[in-house]
Amino acid sequence: MTDRPFANRIALVTGASRGIGAATAIALGARGAHVLLVARTPGGLEQTEEAIYQAGGSATIAPLDLADGDSIGRLATAVGERWGLLDMMVLNAAILGTLCPVPSIDAKEFSRLLTLNVGANQALIAAFDPWLRQSAAPRLVALTSSVGRAPRAYWGGYGASKAALETLILAYADEMRDLGQLRVAIVDPGATATAMRTDAYPGEDPATLKQPDVVGEAIAGLLSSDFPTGHRMRVDG
Secondary structure, eight states: OOSOTTTTOEEEEESTTSHHHHHHHHHHHHTTOEEEEEESOHHHHHHHHHHHHHTTOEEEEEEOOTTOHHHHHHHHHHHHHHTSOOOEEEEOOOOOOOOOOGGGOOHHHHHHHHIIIIIHHHHHHHHHHHHHTTSSSOEEEEEOOGGGTSOOTTOHHHHHHHHHHHHHHHHHHHHHTTTSSOEEEEEEOOSBOSHHHHHHOTTSOGGGSBOHHHHHHHHHHHHTSOOOTTEEEEOOO
């Protein structure tokens, strides 16, 4: 095994402008993948792109709002026209929403939460499924949270979105099980020093948490392995 196991492979990472998404993109780029960087913030994407170049890799930035299904479709068309396939897709982008009792959840915010955390990921799968099928060894990883499986007070909105995402991803894995080489995994990053974690736990000392690059390296390692489809992984730091 070389130190560039993903040479000549195309990867797409959402939420790649910072945190776990950026760290995962950098880890994949350092291993030889050409990484498509997706997020709303061009400046953050440019920083990730530069870090990938510094690591000896290559990347293409794709600033877009994942709530816009048409933009996702246009990106998939562009990827298909340029490369004709997609080897790896990491569905990382998500929003936290307001942590509050279930009766207090704002309907508009909840709708946006479900759109970004669930609907956008379904749209990405629908748009890129044809190109994943063209890969000799396609891989899909979606990031989740423990509250998706273990409900917790005040986390109802975010937890519901992650529970729905897990169901969606594992259903897709089951549908594709006998139709090709696609392998699907769900990753729970655990407590990590990210902006979302700070929003959820503003009084917590980030120095006590693992850094995003620990999670990024773990995801890259998973993607280079022959994990069984439907696999779950928790990253402990």
